[in-house]
Amino acid sequence: VDAIRLVHWGLGAMGAGMVRLVQEKQGLRSVGAVARTPSKHGRDLGEVAGLKTRLGVSVAPALRQALPPDGADLVLLATASFTRDVAPEIIEAASAGLNVITIAEEMAFPWRSQPELARTIDAAAREHGVTVLGTGINPGFVLDTLIVALTGACERVDSIRAARINDLSPFGPTVLRTQGVGTTPEEFARGLDEGTIAGHVGFPESMAMIARALGWHLAEIREDKEPIIANVARETPHVKVAPGMVAGCRQVGYGYSQDGRLLIKLEHPQQVQPEAEGVETGDYIWIEGRPPVNLTIKPEIPGGIGTIAVAVNVIPLVVAHPPGLIHMTDLPLPRSIPAPAGVAASGRQEGAV
Amino acid sequence: VDAIRLVHWGLGAMGAGMVRLVQEKQGLRSVGAVARTPSKHGRDLGEVAGLKTRLGVSVAPALRQALPPDGADLVLLATASFTRDVAPEIIEAASAGLNVITIAEEMAFPWRSQPELARTIDAAAREHGVTVLGTGINPGFVLDTLIVALTGACERVDSIRAARINDLSPFGPTVLRTQGVGTTPEEFARGLDEGTIAGHVGFPESMAMIARALGWHLAEIREDKEPIIANVARETPHVKVAPGMVAGCRQVGYGYSQDGRLLIKLEHPQQVQPEAEGVETGDYIWIEGRPPVNLTIKPEIPGGIGTIAVAVNVIPLVVAHPPGLIHMTDLPLPRSIPAPAGVAASGRQEGAV
Numbered sequence: 001v002d003a004i005r006l007v008h009w010g011l012g013a014m015g016a017g018m019v020r021l022v023q024e025k026q027g028l029r030s031v032g033a034v035a036r037t038p039s040k041h042g043r044d045l046g047e048v049a050g051l052k053t054r055l056g057v058s059v060a061p062a063l064r065q066a067l068p069p070d071g072a073d074l075v076l077l078a079t080a081s082f083t084r085d086v087a088p089e090i091i092e093a094a095s096a097g098l099n100v101i102t103i104a105e106e107m108a109f110p111w112r113s114q115p116e117l118a119r120t121i122d123a124a125a126r127e128h129g130v131t132v133l134g135t136g137i138n139p140g141f142v143l144d145t146l147i148v149a150l151t152g153a154c155e156r157v158d159s160i161r162a163a164r165i166n167d168l169s170p171f172g173p174t175v176l177r178t179q180g181v182g183t184t185p186e187e188f189a190r191g192l193d194e195g196t197i198a199g200h201v202g203f204p205e206s207m208a209m210i211a212r213a214l215g216w217h218l219a220e221i222r223e224d225k226e227p228i229i230a231n232v233a234r235e236t237p238h239v240k241v242a243p244g245m246v247a248g249c250r251q252v253g254y255g256y257s258q259d260g261r262l263l264i265k266l267e268h269p270q271q272v273q274p275e276a277e278g279v280e281t282g283d284y285i286w287i288e289g290r291p292p293v294n295l296t297i298k299p300e301i302p303g304g305i306g307t308i309a310v311a312v313n314v315i316p317l318v319v320a321h322p323p324g325l326i327h328m329t330d331l332p333l334p335r336s337i338p339a340p341a342g343v344a345a346s347g348r349q350e351g352a353v
Numbered sequence: 354v355d356a357i358r359l360v361h362w363g364l365g366a367m368g369a370g371m372v373r374l375v376q377e378k379q380g381l382r383s384v385g386a387v388a389r390t391p392s393k394h395g396r397d398l399g400e401v402a403g404l405k406t407r408l409g410v411s412v413a414p415a416l417r418q419a420l421p422p423d424g425a426d427l428v429l430l431a432t433a434s435f436t437r438d439v440a441p442e443i444i445e446a447a448s449a450g451l452n453v454i455t456i457a458e459e460m461a462f463p464w465r466s467q468p469e470l471a472r473t474i475d476a477a478a479r480e481h482g483v484t485v486l487g488t489g490i491n492p493g494f495v496l497d498t499l500i501v502a503l504t505g506a507c508e509r510v511d512s513i514r515a516a517r518i519n520d521l522s523p524f525g526p527t528v529l530r531t532q533g534v535g536t537t538p539e540e541f542a543r544g545l546d547e548g549t550i551a552g553h554v555g556f557p558e559s560m561a562m563i564a565r566a567l568g569w570h571l572a573e574i575r576e577d578k579e580p581i582i583a584n585v586a587r588e589t590p591h592v593k594v595a596p597g598m599v600a601g602c603r604q605v606g607y608g609y610s611q612d613g614r615l616l617i618k619l620e621h622p623q624q625v626q627p628e629a630e631g632v633e634t635g636d637y638i639w640i641e642g643r644p645p646v647n648l649t650i651k652p653e654i655p656g657g658i659g660t661i662a663v664a665v666n667v668i669p670l671v672v673a674h675p676p677g678l679i680h681m682t683d684l685p686l687p688r689s690i691p692a693p694a695g696v697a698a699s700g701r702q703e704g705a706v
Contacts, residue, residue: 153662337568
């Protein structure tokens with residue numbers, strides 16, 4: 001079987017991580033790369049992605065310059081979070097006959113917030129015979145795909161509550177700023193108003209994906225974002241948070257039925273040093289139903305690695321799927337792609353059972 | 354969309370539970386029933402399944418008498434655990450143009466233990482354009498499907514360990530006998546030798562399914578079964594276990610690579626009153642890899658309800674799948690089918706998001 005030929009579009013922390021992971025996976029080959037940052041242009045993709053080996057792929061400023069003469073199969077798109085920002089890139093790739101996997105959070109289920117763009121993308125994908133998927137760890141896995149899969153063991157589902165409690169301490173200034181870490185409560189409120197503090201992008205998408213899979217109608221989706229005020233001093237290499245200041249953002253999403261009942265509640269408090277005040281990180285899912293299901297993953301699946309893993313692992317499933325704009329719940333079960341034959345690191349070997 | 358027309362074959366505890374659940378689900382309709390027990394023949398399926406309402410379906414002694422004039426779409430087969438026992442029934446159903454979902458444990462992945470029969474079933478399914486799936490809570494979900502899905506969030510998987518710790522106290526004499534509950538250690542050893550104590554059926558199937566999805570080669574699969582000796586008295590309505598006697602069966606499965614490394618370890622200690630000696634029930638999955646994943650479901654997803662739920666919930670996915678003998682990891686994510694429109698019990702309503 002020929003390897004799936006990949007173009008990497010976007011070489012930030014997530015994009016570069018995908019480049020590195022692709023080299024460890026069977027049946028995948030990096031054949032092109034696109035970056036916006038001029039200083040990356042013309043350099044070898046391996047070097048730009050932090051690998052010790054060159055990949056023989058030169059980073060280009062645009063997709064048409066990145067495509068090798070014999071073409072490619074799929075674009076891994078890691079440039080932005082919102083559908084309106086990635087839609088032109090997706091349509092350009094689809095028009096070039098390339099399947100697309102993007103980690104743009106809104107693209108996990110763009111039909112809810114951007115139905116017009118979703119229709120346009122879906123039409124372009126079908127016209128050119130390619131498949132487009134938005135995914136990542138969240139949205140894309142923990143608070144939607146995993147929940148849907150669990151309901152498969154339920155005779156009846158009455159309501160769903162889930163929480164992803166994570167630690168922002170490893171993250172740099174950009175992430176800390178978009179979550180309001182280190183601000184005063186007043187600055188936090190203003191940042192939310194002005195949009196400089198974004199919180200988590202993806203709750204409406206996760207809820208819509210769950211609802212679609214379960215045949216539920218969500219008449220209303222609401223989100224609350226509030227500051228997590230530190231009671232004790234917290235500190236990371238990038239920020240100091242004094243008591244009374246903001247250690248993070250507690251985001252809660254609610255999905256209601258037509259008659260006002262709460263069907264889905266998602267919580268995602270993101271903060272630095274949660275352990276300083278006894279908060280344990282983890283992914284939690286509670287399904288009310290028959291039977292009830294009470295799931296815990298401790299610690300939480302890390303966001304960066306998880307997003308990179310999910311996006312790369314579904315590549316063969318996306319390539320094999322019929323054309324159109326799809327969602328994680330359309331695909332077969334995700335699963336980790338093995339290392340190339342002969343690579344013993346994880347003990348994987350080629351061949352059937 | 355027309356309802357999927359179902360024939361229920363096997364009306365024991367599991368089969369009858371499926372009949373009841375089907376009546377709560379959108380898009381499913383019971384149109385036929387087959388039972389071996391003569392006392393059930395000619396009676397209404399609703400009555401036999403313990404429903405308060407009649408279903409207008411008469412229980413027949415054989416499939417050809419159970420099929421309505423306008424045919425059916427799928428058989429829910431709940432008659433036996435082993436491939437050799439259900440293969441003739443599956444082939445009869447496939448030859449009649451019916452898709453098949455069976456809860457026969459070995460059928461979750463029959464290629465490992467019965468490759469000849471698997472080939473025959475696969476050929477019959479393809480010839481008649483139908484799909485055949487074996488599933489249930491375990492094998493079929495907790496110790497295979499759920500594990501595979503979790504690896505989708507892993508950059509690398511080195512090895513997998515999982516445990517399903519459950520409580521046999523709710524079960525009746527048949528289950529207790531096949532697990533050796535209430536025997537002396539000597540009787541237990543003899544029961545294992547003679548095959549009257551079976552333990553759990555499904556470890557090789559779960560391991561083979563995981564390995565196939567992850568591209569691993571398992572050179573050897575081994576199973577140990579040993580008695581769980583009670584240290585304190587345990588008692589249920591059906592059995593008394595004195596200290597020193599057998600409270601259950603501890604089953605452990607091992608899957609090794611070609612070079613002898615343990616890639617998969619599955620544990621399934623089944624006993625009455627585990628809490629009497631401080632054992633907490635639950636489903637546990639530990640993935641060694643990047644990242645490691647440490648999952649807990651407490652209490653465990655109950656076996657009976659879970660098997661009924663998984664088998665019924667995948668009906669639309671099986672009907673939509675291309676023909677052949679398939680496995681859970683071939684299907685899209687399982688998910689709970691909603692109640693019929695207008696049924697408010699679980700707040701579900703028809704329509705898209």
